Each structure stands twice: as structure tokens, then as C-alpha cells.
Amino acid sequence: MAAGVVMGGSRAPVRSDWNRADADTLYRLPFADLTFQAQGIHRDNFDPNRVETASLLSIKTGGCPEDCGYCSQSAHYDTGLKATRLMDHAEVVGTAHRAKDAGVARFCMAAAWRSPKDRDLDQICSMITAVKGIGMETCVTLGMFTPKQSARLADAGLDFYNHNIDSSPEFYGKIITTRTLQDRTDTLAHVREAGIKVCCGGIIGMGEHVDDRLGMLVLLANLPRQPESVPINLWNEVKGVPVNETAERPDPIALVRLVATARIMMPKSVVRLSAGRQYVTDELQALCLLAGANSIFIGDVLLTTKSPLRDRDKNLLERLGITSGLT
Numbered sequence: 001m002a003a004g005v006v007m008g009g010s011r012a013p014v015r016s017d018w019n020r021a022d023a024d025t026l027y028r029l030p031f032a033d034l035t036f037q038a039q040g041i042h043r044d045n046f047d048p049n050r051v052e053t054a055s056l057l058s059i060k061t062g063g064c065p066e067d068c069g070y071c072s073q074s075a076h077y078d079t080g081l082k083a084t085r086l087m088d089h090a091e092v093v094g095t096a097h098r099a100k101d102a103g104v105a106r107f108c109m110a111a112a113w114r115s116p117k118d119r120d121l122d123q124i125c126s127m128i129t130a131v132k133g134i135g136m137e138t139c140v141t142l143g144m145f146t147p148k149q150s151a152r153l154a155d156a157g158l159d160f161y162n163h164n165i166d167s168s169p170e171f172y173g174k175i176i177t178t179r180t181l182q183d184r185t186d187t188l189a190h191v192r193e194a195g196i197k198v199c200c201g202g203i204i205g206m207g208e209h210v211d212d213r214l215g216m217l218v219l220l221a222n223l224p225r226q227p228e229s230v231p232i233n234l235w236n237e238v239k240g241v242p243v244n245e246t247a248e249r250p251d252p253i254a255l256v257r258l259v260a261t262a263r264i265m266m267p268k269s270v271v272r273l274s275a276g277r278q279y280v281t282d283e284l285q286a287l288c289l290l291a292g293a294n295s296i297f298i299g300d301v302l303l304t305t306k307s308p309l310r311d312r313d314k315n316l317l318e319r320l321g322i323t324s325g326l327t
């Protein structure tokens with residue numbers, strides 16, 4: 001097969017033997033060839049006129065023992081964020097109800113933990129069961145955990161677990177020292193063993209090189225099974241964290257190239273434009289959607305930082321003729 005050419009088709013096998021040279025060849029194709037190929041693969045596997053929606057809630061904010069250099073919630077940095085305790089069950093379910101009424105499909109609950117304690121898990125499991133009970137897809141992101149803990153989440157009815165690898169193996173150690181990438185992939189394996197779907201992606205714009213972004217895609221695409229959901233976050237500016245010193249907003253065309261490359265390498269995964277969309281123009285979002293992105297977070301706050309207003313998203317999707325279920 002010629003360099004940069006990948007077979008499409010919904011029945012084409014999903015490759016798990018990607019290397020950086022393959023990813024780089026795709027990424028550097030002439031823009032029209034790259035986006036045409038990505039759009040073809042997208043159409044083979046998804047409705048190109050549909051975007052999935054998810055909303056986020058920080059159920060336990062700040063005071064995190066991990067030292068992730070990009071995060072407002074790490075206790076290692078002075079970001080001015082006030083730490084909170086685990087949110088009350090009724091408040092979580094009430095927020096999920098409002099998201100459901102607004103037409104959002106998935107509710108993602110996030111906690112600033114290195115890993116959950118068993119007694120916290122009791123409360124989380126009852127939140128999952130309640131949110132599932134109102135007819136929403138459920139996702140949680142709680143840090144690392146054991147096979148036994150993942151089985152409990154599965155029993156509670158959890159659909160997705162979000163656990164990002166965040167960057168390339170080389171860059172990982174430059175932004176986080178309190179855990180390793182191996183810790184991360186171990187938890188992903190526990191999630192899979194419990195039969196929970198995986199949501200795993202990363203952040204760009206922290207000062208990493210294009211090669212790190214491609215290294216991250218290679219790692220994701222070569223996991224024993226590709227993640228069902230791949231969030232691509234643009235680093236959301238946070239004062240007081242180390243990444244503030246190195247961050248560089250990615251070139252808009254580089255973002256589209258990365259989305260298209262992700263779409264081609266992971267043809268059946270939902271690719272989510274996640275944090276940082278407030279920095280992105282409507283035109284650039286439209287290009288990313290054409291290149292194969294098909295999910296967004298809805299709501300004016302993500303966990304601790306901003307996102308575009310829901311009305312702006314609704315208006316953009318309407319102008320593009322994209323169905324999302326938003327009311």
C-alpha cells in the first residue's frame with residue numbers, strides 16, 4: 001500500500017501496530033488528502049451529521065495529592081482553588097437531571113483523587129446507579145484503581161471510565177512525577193477486565209512537540225483494544241501551575257491535522273473536542289468536525305475552567321446541520 005494510504009470501510013480491520021513513522025506520514029499528508037481520507041473513514045463508521053454530547057461535573061474538587069503540572073486541582077501548586085469534599089448525592093443527581101433535560105446524552109463525574117477509597121466508592125456507586133436510572137449514559141474519572149474496585153463500578157452500571165494518558169511516554173515524566181504511565185495503563189486494563197468502556201485521550205498545548213502528540217495517538221491506537229472515546233483537550237490556562245511556563249497554543253491547522261490523524265488511526269472511536277474550545281473559532285471547530293471529531297462537552301464550566309456557552313454550541317451545530325439531541 002502507498003505511504004499514507006489507509007483502508008477505510010466499516011468492516012476494515014482496526015490496526016493495532018501503528019508506529020510513529022506511520023502516524024507522521026499521515027499527519028504530514030497534503031491537507032486536502034488527509035482530511036478527505038479522514039472524512040471517508042468517518043463516514044464509513046459514523047453518521048457524519050451527528051455529534052455526541054456529554055456534560056461534566058466536578059464531584060470532588062481540588063486538594064489532589066498528584067503533581068500533574070497542568071492541573072488547577074493539584075495540592076502541589078498555589079492556584080487559588082478552594083478544595084471541597086465529595087458532593088452530596090442529591091446535588092449530583094439534580095445536576096444530571098438538568099443536563100438530561102437539556103438533551104445531553106452522557107454525564108461524567110470527576111474527582112480530584114489519586115485513587116478512590118473504598119468508602120468513597122460506596123457513594124460513587126450509588127450516584128452512578130441513580131444517574132443511569134434517569135436514562136443517561138454514565139462516566140466517571142476518579143484516578144487509579146484496583147480490579148476489585150472496577151468490578152464494583154461495573155456492578156453499579158457504569159458505562160465509561162475516563163482515564164487519560166495525556167501525552168507521549170517521553171513527555172509524561174516532564175509533567176507528572178507522582179505516578180507513571182504504566183500506572184495509567186494498568187488502571188485501563190482493570191477497566192477493560194471489568195467490561196467498562198474506556199475513555200482515554202490527552203492534552204495538547206502544554207509545550208510538547210508534534211512528535212509527542214503523535215506518540216500519544218500511537219499509544220492509544222495500540223492499546224489492547226482502542227478506547228471507545230478519545231478526548232482531545234487543549235490545555236486550559238491555569239495560573240500557578242508549571243505548565244504555565246511552557247504552554248504554547250497549538251497552530252489551528254495542527255489541531256485539525258491531529259484530529260484527522262486520530263480519526264484514521266482509531267476509525268471506530270468517538271473523538272471528543274474536549275477542554276479549550278473557548279479558544280477555538282467556529283470555523284476551526286467546523287474543520288475539526290469535518291476531520292472526524294464527533295463529540296463535545298456541553299456546559300459553560302468543565303471542572304474548574306471555562307468552556308463555550310451552550311447556546312454558542314447549539315447555534316454552531318444548527319448552522320452545520322448537525323444533530324446532537326440538544327434541546
Ligand code: SAM
Nearest residue numbers: 070071111112113141142143164233235236275
Ligand atoms: N483525577 C483524575 C485523573 O487525573 O485521572 C480525574 C480528573 S482529571 C481533572 C481528568 C483529566 O482532565 C486529566 O487527565 C487531564 O487530561 C484533564 N485536564 C486537567 N486539567 C486540564 C487543563 N487545565 N486543561 C485541559 N485538560 C485538563
Ligand code: DTB
Nearest residue numbers: 110231236274275302303304305
Ligand atoms: C477529559 O479528557 N477532559 C475533561 C474530562 N476528561 C474529565 C476534563 C477537562 C478539565 C479541564 C480543566 C478544568 O476544568 O479543571
Ligand code: SF4
Nearest residue numbers: 064066068071074112
Ligand atoms: Fe489530580 Fe487528576 Fe488533576 Fe492530576 S489531573 S492533579 S490526578 S485531579
